[in-house]
Amino acid sequence: MLSPSLEDYLEETYRFSQLPGPVRVTDISKKLKVSLPSVTKALGRLREKKYINYEPYGEITLTEQGTRLGSFLVERNQLLQEFLMLICANCDTAAEAEAMEHYLSGETIKAIQKLVKFLKNYPEPYNEYLEYIQQLTDEHLLEL
Structure with a gap:
């Protein structure tokens, strides 16, 4: 299991791997708004866990395991x-x-996935929901 931070690095590595050209440390650094040494350190951990193939100043490629998990994260x-x-x-x-993705269980993600599929396949209940929320006033909602 990866930490939320390492999941972010793997997710972005996967996203960049889907584009033409090599995956570069600088691209990951810019996307995640972190320093180059932070990226290098994280890539070393992902390499140790067999999610990527990487040598400093070399090409970054995903292993089969890294591709599967990266795809799931995206x-x-x-x-x-x-x-x-x-x-x-x-x-x-x-x-x-x-903010949500790292803290929800797999079962909760599956439940959300089922709900999203239901709402897309059955537009009538979804349209009723939309009408209902338009009728709500702020007095019926939690004060934050």
Whole structure:
């Protein structure tokens, strides 16, 4: 199991691996807004755990295990963003999904996935939900 931080590094490595050209430490550094030494250290840990092949100043490639987990991490993030949009969360969905993704259990992720599929396949209940939330006033909602 990876820490949330290492999951972020692997997720971004996977995203960059889907683009033409090599995966570079500088790209990961810019995307995650961390220093180059931080990326290098994280890549070393991912290499030790057999998720990537990497030598300093060399090419970064994903192992089969890294590709599988990286794909899952990207799909999980996309699912949570879709869920937040479906429930009409008035937030930065990318940032909110990022905050949620590391702390939800696999069973909760599966339950969210089932709900998203249901709402997409059965538009009538979803449209009723949308009408209902439009009728709610702030007095019915939690004060934050």
